[in-house]
Amino acid sequence: MENITIVARHLDITEAIKNYALLKAKKIKKFFEWILQIQITLDIGGDNSHIVEMIVSISRGPTLVAEVSNPDMYRAIDRVVDKIEAQLKKHKGKIQSRIVRRKKPETKQMEDFEGEPEG
Secondary structure (H helix, E strand, C coil): CCCEEEEECCCCCCHHHHHHHHHHHHHHHHHCCCEEEEEEEEEECCCCCEEEEEEEEECCCCCEEEEEEECCHHHHHHHHHHHHHHHHHHHHHHHHHHHHHHHHHHHHHHHHHHHCCCC
């Protein structure tokens, strides 16, 4: 996909890892439709652990960032995707609760109006 960027620092990225990260990023794009860009940064820390950082830009909301360190690169990618999914679910829930709150006062006003005794 054109809006998914994979950056490698301090390591040579293999085709298998690149394809795995792209597959996981596409999964996130299907999960939430307002994603503009995904940037995945793969790095090796000082203790030879793999660090994966994912930055997701959303058109109607904040930029989501998650970072995971793990000895296994594939497991680190999985965990960072899980963190981003949790953040997206939370953001999606906030959007839906705003929509529900906007609709509720209108129906409540109508109920209050009907419930008043005629005088």
